Amino acid sequence: MGQSTEMEAGAAGLQIAIVGAGLAGISAAISCALAGHSVTVLEAAKELSEIGAGLQITPNGSRLLQAWGLPQTVWDEAAEPTILTVHRYSGKILACEPDFDKRIRSKYGAPFVDLHRVDLQQALHNRAINLGVKFHLNERVEIVDPTGPTLATKLGHSYNADLVVGADGLWSRTRECFLGTVDEPKPTGDLAYRIVLSMDQIEEPVLQRLISNPEVHFWIGPGAHAVGYSIKGGKMYNLVLLVPDDLPAGVAKQHGNVEEMKKLFEGWDPILTQLLSHVNTVEKWKLMHRDELPSWINEAGNFILIGDSCHPMLPYLAQGANSSLEDGAALGTILKSVTKREHLSKALHKFEQLRKLRSEAIVKETFKQRNDFHMRDGPEQEARDEIFLSQLGKEIVGAFPSRWTCPVVQHWIYSYDAIKEAEKALEGEVRTSVKSHC
Secondary structure, three states: OOOEEEOOOOOOOOEEEEEOOOHHHHHHHHHHHHOOOEEEEEOOOOOOOOOOOEEEEOHHHHHHHHHOOOOHHHHHHOEOOOOEEEEEOOOOEEEEEOOHHHHHHHHHOOOOEEEEHHHHHHHHHHHHHHOOOEEEOOOOEEEEEOOOOEEEEOOOOEEEOOEEEEOOOOOOHHHHHHHOOOOOOEEEEEEEEEEEEEHHHOOOHHHHHHHHOOOEEEEEEOOEEEEEEEEHHHOEEEEEEEEEOOOOOOOOEEEEOHHHHHHHOOOOOHHHHHHHOOOOOEEEEEEEEOOOOOOOEOOOOOEEEOHHHOOOOOHHHOHHHHHHHHHHHHHHHHHHHOOOHHHHHHHHHHHHHHHHHHHHHHHHHHHHHHHHHOOOOOHHHHHHHHHHHHOOOOOOOOOOOOOOOOOOHHHHHHOOOHHHHHHHHHOOOOOOOOOOOO
16 A cells, blocks of 8 residues: 555644644644544645635634634735625615624624635645644545555555545535445535736725725525635635536536626626626536435544535535534534544534534525525515515514525534534533524
């Protein structure tokens, strides 16, 4: 199998091998290191240089970043939106929550922030290194043998561990090892155009104000919607366009045609089309999903999947990143009392009991949000807009078509504290996260 690498164990901890240095993997690395375990992360990429795009970190995620003691620079580079607005695609306002930043902090004790992915990943990576986590880049895992467990990489190296954590994302190789078969993601029928604009590209004062004064804007229309928000402390603007998928089968990402993209949004809000006029190049990303797995844990109790490898999410509630942070936080907390292999399986099943139902429920909620944001013009859309407008300028009560401010769904998602819930699970108080639907 080539060169074998034994990982160093902590004084009383486990040897944990994490496959993937995305948000789920690095979060799990931090959390497991804080729990006293020896952690090694194997990453297929040659360097951790994520292509720039925005992330919306909601309070269920930001409270974990606070708990992990990330540096002030992360918060300095963030943009905290003061208003969240939902527009009809023409520009007409359907919903608007002023003082969004203050309301969120008051309700949940943690902020809603918009970040550049690179800023967050680098901060998490540095924190993990400071905690003694070892990173091995350019190590593509090909085989996970649970009898060790042992991991074999494309370069011919092998790594032994007490626990293997598959956190290698949507196109997960560890999932295939877990299932023992090829298992490709399935198309959702949507794709995303992802755009980042810098302030120095923008000349129009109205757009400059939009970028420098952080807000979140949604434009919802027939079969598509767009979301825009500031990042980098109000110096850049992140724009995501969600439209019907026209990529060929088997193609996950492709260079997009800017004029073709603009044509899809002809007749939409002039603010949105003005923003699109500054786009020179764009990429198209097929949005994929996965079937639910019966379990995330193998029979031997030494191999587990987390994050997008087992519960990828449509980006319509911004919970893919936040759920990955939750998984990482919960895993390390659950494992903090485990020092022997024979106790691993029981702990991992506590983790699964805590995380699986919640994650899969959020996945379902993202599809419901797509339905409410992509309605074709007609009676159903008119009924939706009536619900929106009946509560415009009022305190929202009951079910609401935008889950971003729906008092039921927002509270269910944002109030969750993965560390506290994991601590309760250790005490035998695993709570099933149940909600009413919007």
